[in-house]
Structures are given as C-alpha cells and as structure tokens.
Amino acid sequence: MTDPVTLDVEGKIGTFDEKRAENAVRELLIAVGEDPDREGLLETPARVARAYKEILAGLWQQPEDVLTTTFDIGHDELVLVKDIEIVSLCEHHLLPFHGVAHVGYIPAESGKITGLSKLARLVDVYARRPQVQERLTTQIADSLMRILEARGAIVVIEAEHMCMSVRGIRKPGAKTTTSAVRGQLRDSSTRAEAMSLIMAR
Ligand SMILES: Nc1nc2c(ncn2[C@@H]2O[C@H](COP(=O)(O)OP(=O)(O)OP(=O)(O)O)[C@@H](O)[C@H]2O)c(=O)[nH]1
Numbered sequence: 001m002t003d004p005v006t007l008d009v010e011g012k013i014g015t016f017d018e019k020r021a022e023n024a025v026r027e028l029l030i031a032v033g034e035d036p037d038r039e040g041l042l043e044t045p046a047r048v049a050r051a052y053k054e055i056l057a058g059l060w061q062q063p064e065d066v067l068t069t070t071f072d073i074g075h076d077e078l079v080l081v082k083d084i085e086i087v088s089l090c091e092h093h094l095l096p097f098h099g100v101a102h103v104g105y106i107p108a109e110s111g112k113i114t115g116l117s118k119l120a121r122l123v124d125v126y127a128r129r130p131q132v133q134e135r136l137t138t139q140i141a142d143s144l145m146r147i148l149e150a151r152g153a154i155v156v157i158e159a160e161h162m163c164m165s166v167r168g169i170r171k172p173g174a175k176t177t178t179s180a181v182r183g184q185l186r187d188s189s190t191r192a193e194a195m196s197l198i199m200a201r
C-alpha cells in the first residue's frame with residue numbers, strides 16, 4: 001500500500017491522511033507504555049496530527065505556487081533578504097531544526113523580480129518538509145535559478161538541530177551553516193560582496 005503522502009514523478013503530492021496520523025500517534029503512546037485513553041491524552045493524537053499537518057505543509061506545495069508575483073523593473077543587481085526564520089524537521093529523527101535563512105539572487109536578464117515575501121514563502125515550502133539542511137539549502141537556490149531565471153543565487157542557512165541538542169550527542173548551541181551558490185554569484189568578487197552583506201550584523 002502506498003503512503004498517501006508521497007511525491008509522484010512530477011513532484012506533486014498526495015493528501016494528508018489525518019486519521020492515519022492520529023492512529024500512528026495513538027500507537028506511539030501505547031508503545032511507550034502510556035494510556036492514550038486517559039483524560040489528558042484523549043485529544044493528543046488529533047492535536048499532534050494537526051501539528052504535523054502544519055509543520056509539514058510544504059509537502060503539499062510546490063515552489064511555483066509561491067513564486068507567483070513577478071514584476072519587470074529592470075533591477076540587475078543583488079536582491080538579498082536576510083534572517084528569514086526557519087523551522088524544519090530533520091528527516092532522520094523527526095525533530096525540529098531551526099534558525100535563519102539568507103536568500104539572495106541576481107534577477108534575470110529580462111529584469112524579472114519577485115515580491116520579497118515570496119522569497120520567505122519559498123523558504124517555507126521547502127523547510128516544511130522532512131529535510132536535511134543541505135538539501136533545503138540547495139532546493140531554495142535551484143528554485144530561484146529555475147523559476148525566476150535568476151542570473152545568480154545564494155542561500156545561506158544557519159540552524160540548530162534538536163537531534164544534536166536534546167538527545168544523542170547533546171550539544172545545545174551547536175550551529176550548522178550551509179550554503180548554495182549558483183550562476184554569477186559564483187564569481188569570486190560578487191560572491192564575496194554577497195557573503196559580506198550576509199555576515200554583516
Ligand atoms: N548532514 C546532515 N546530517 C544531519 C542533518 N540532520 C541530522 N543529521 C545527522 O544525521 C545523522 C544520523 O546518524 P545515525 O548514526 O544514522 O543516527 P543516530 O544513531 O541517531 O546518530 P547520533 O545523532 O550521532 O546519535 C546524525 O549524525 C545527525 O546529526 C542534516 O540536516 N544534515
């Protein structure tokens with residue numbers, strides 16, 4: 001039986017099976033020796049299912065759904081939005097990792113740009129999925145290149161992984177930085193300029 005939440009070949013997604021998610025949470029509670037029928041836990045499976053529906057909402061979206069508004073204003077230099085808060089879910093442990101994303105691009109030759117909020121929406125489409133930080137970073141940069149036909153893209157993500165802080169190695173505060181640089185932003189001077197803007201506080 002196929003999982004209702006799976007990517008098909010075009011990256012289109014099925015629907016969220018809320019009842020199944022609830023049953024899974026109920027099973028988990030039983031597995032840890034809890035009583036899912038005690039008063040405090042009665043609503044928990046439904047709450048957790050709704051929480052996952054929200055945290056994983058990017059599974060049912062595509063980047064094209066959010067990079068919609070575009071304008072031609074002929075700006076041909078770097079556009080950078082810094083400190084976009086992210087919360088994602090580590091696909092190894094299903095624990096959150098959270099931090100900030102910095103997203104920049106050099107618009108297409110045509111001058112096509114997008115609304116600033118759309119960059120943050122793009123980040124959420126990919127963050128709200130089971131992820132690894134490297135793939136999240138890459139997918140955002142590749143979407144900017146593909147959908148906006150950007151001449152260059154840079155994405156830097158700094159995040160703390162709960163799977164490293166609350167369990168396992170238990171190193172709270174450890175931050176992981178990943179970057180993806182594409183197109184003209186790979187040129188050393190342009191890249192250095194973008195990085196210095198990103199690092200400036
Ligand atoms: N590269 C990368 N690794 C990640 C990310 N999120 C979690 N991990 C790592 O995935 C690895 C999974 O390793 P495993 O040895 O299979 O799992 P584990 O026994 O729970 O590992 P420990 O966390 O070391 O206890 C761990 O080293 C995690 O730190 C991520 O976004 N990127």
Ligand SMILES: [Zn+2]
Binds near residue numbers: 095161164
């Ligand atoms: Zn993890």
